[in-house]
Amino acid sequence: MAIKLYNTLARKKEEFVPLQDGKVTMYVCGPTVYNYIHIGNARPAIVFDMIRKYLEYRGYHVHFISNFTDVDDKIIKAAQELGEEVPSLAERFIEAYFEDIEALGVKKADLHPRVTETMPDIIEFIEALIEKGYAYEADGDVYFETKAFKEYGKLSSQSINDLQMGARIEVGEKKKDPLDFVLWKEAKQGEISWDSPWGKGRPGWHIECSAMVKKYLGDTIDIHAGGQDLAFPHHENEIAQSEALNEQKMAKYWLHNGYIQINNEKMSKSLGNFVLVHDIIQKHRPEVIRFFMLQSHYRSPLNFSEELLESAKNSLERINTTTNNLKHRLNESADFGEIKNWVETVQQFKETFITEMDDDFNSANGISVLFDLVKSANRYLQENHSSKQVLQTFLDTIREIGTVLDISVEAKDEILDEEIERLIKERIEARKERNFSRADEIRDSLKEQGIILEDTPQGTRWKRD
Template sequence: MAIQLYNSLTKKKEAFVPIEEGKVKMYVCGPTVYNYIHIGNARPPIVYDMVRRYFEYRGYDVTYVSNFTDVDDKIIRAAHELGEDVFEVANRFIEAYHQDTCSLGVKKADIHPRVTETIPEIIDFISKLIEKDYAYESGGDVYFRTRKFKEYGKLSSQSIEDLRSGARIEVDERKEDSLDFVLWKAAKEGEISWESPWGHGRPGWHIECSAMVKKYLGDTIDIHAGGQDLSFPHHENEIAQSEALTGKPMANYWLHNGFININNEKMSKSLGNFVLANEIIRQHSAEVVRFFMLTAHYRSPINFSDELLEGARNGLERLKTSVSSLKHRLNESADYGEVGDWLDTISGFKSRFILEMDDDFNSANGIAVLFDLAKEANRYLREEQTSKKVLTAFIEQFQEFAGVLGLELEEQETLLDEDIEALIEKRNQARKERNFALADDIRDQLKEQGILLEDTAQGVRWKRG
């Protein structure tokens, strides 16, 4: 059976058929890096990391691209308030993003492109839209002729007459039409800018992703994903400008995850009701946060509370206890038990897990299978005699499911303080020798153990995540 996924473009579940057999080209909209991510921002990387892992589990070769918007009005404003360079602000929060998401079990993308590294491609993209009469220059700005793209609104299912323009800037009187959106912004005094055929300026928000998708994955990709709030106008505008240029579908499948709510209200920085991801990680641990996120279907909203996180912690501990008990019995007991039908029973859980996950990556039901596996394992452990072969099969099945979900169900050895200090010293030496690859490897190794580093003028500080 093929993987079924809900396509936001067609508003229905569809069988996944890749452009190239056995391969998945996937793009996920990343953060604008002007602050630490809040817990709502953490949901997309966790969700689509799970989707990526599941495709890989089912035998696909996945090329996963997720961008950083590292120049933007909000970043410029933050840099001004902090008295810092735009690049300093962006680099700091990109590093913070990697620290937070790594602790949450999110694998790095195959490619993490930045807007500031894609300026030539963005300028070329805009120039070609002007050539095709889909865009026009006005006072150093460049705008997209929204009404000229006849399918505008097909993702958000809205009539063009009902759509309101504007995403990150106010309507400008220089536009031909109020619905036209900006592709290139003329530079303001003192702002970071690049030379272009229309004068110094910088890209608009929407064109950035279109250019990066085209550069790294091609004209048409398998999956484009992001938060539900990006469906309009961001993804709608991406579709318009990309398909106007190429005449081809931008993506065959569009995935959108639901919001995280506090008191049934969407969490966001603008509403002031957000909670930073690193604060929640310190309070409840990263593995509990990830588990909590995956106990709901990715398209469903999640209501956030300390009580629900505590419930997630208890559920995760139940699974860990089952695995720990199995390993203890495996290491301590003699091998006298009969295998019987137990291996077939365990194999049946794999079929159930795949059936649930094939249905639009239903991690909630996938976790339910894990709990049922734990019940069966606990029943087996009540047997007077157990087989090492069966115990091993149970443990391996737990490990297999946990790997797909990005969970760790086995207790990890905790690094001693002196071991951490030794690795930090090794990293410092590698940096002195300009062996940055080794230095990064050591940082990542420490992250995997829940050790977070902070480079300061006074030296390297570390803490347990």
């Protein structure tokens, strides 16, 4: 079955056909590094990491690039307020970004280019736009002439006339038309700057990504992705710049994740509901945050609250419990029960998972399939079946789906099964030697770690509470 994805540009689901068989070029807009990332930044990091890993699972080689904006107005302002140099502030928050996304299970991109490292390419790109008549200089600034690009507005499905009605020229701007956007900014007194044919300055926001895509991935790529808030004007302007210069489509597919709200309200500093990932992973296990994010389809709006996060934690723990119970049953000596139909049933869950994920990377439905698989495994355990082949098939399939989504299907930071078995053997020996105080000590210690022992005629059984 072919993968289908929702292409913002086409405003419909389309079959995914990459430019080269078996290979995918993918660019995701990264953060502006002037602070720790907030929960809204975490969503695209997680969902496009999930999409990248699913494409790899389906056999594609994915060349994945995500940038850093390490110089812009916000960074300069933050550096001034903190009395810090722009490069050192940006470096500090790039390191913090990597710490946060690693905790959330996000794999680093193949390359994380920075604006400050791409300056010659950005300047060259702007020069070429001027030469082709798509950009103009105005007293040290350079602007893109939007009306010169006839398809402007196609990503956001807006006409130039409609856009022009709501646009205006701000005080101090030197552009010809309200819709024109800046490619190069003349440096203000004391600001960090670079030499250019138009004098000292720095690039505008939109040109960065166009230059990086061209340099590292080529004129046309398979997937360009980012948050819904970037569709206009950022991605619209990227298309205008890149397609004006290269005279070919910038990306075959444009993917955008939905917004996040905090307790059903828009996240903003003024409302006091601005949630930083750096803070929240001090209170909640990062794997729970990832699981919570993937429980919703990536294009759907997502409401974030402590109650919903707690619910996600409980759901993840139910999966962990089933996985541990399967491992425990596998350690028992008995091996009996019907095999074929159960193995076929488990295989069907895997096929259903792939079908759901092939439909626009629907992790919400994929996780629903995982829960159905867990319910089936619990039924198998409750009916006291003990085929090692079936138990292993259940366990392997739960682990496989967990690996694809990169969610923790096995409990972390808990006592290992091998250690539990060792302590149980020690307890049995202690009881044989009538050292009941040691036997009770082992039982109580395990209980404190969530391990319940049950002495039966067949021996001592254990389970995680």
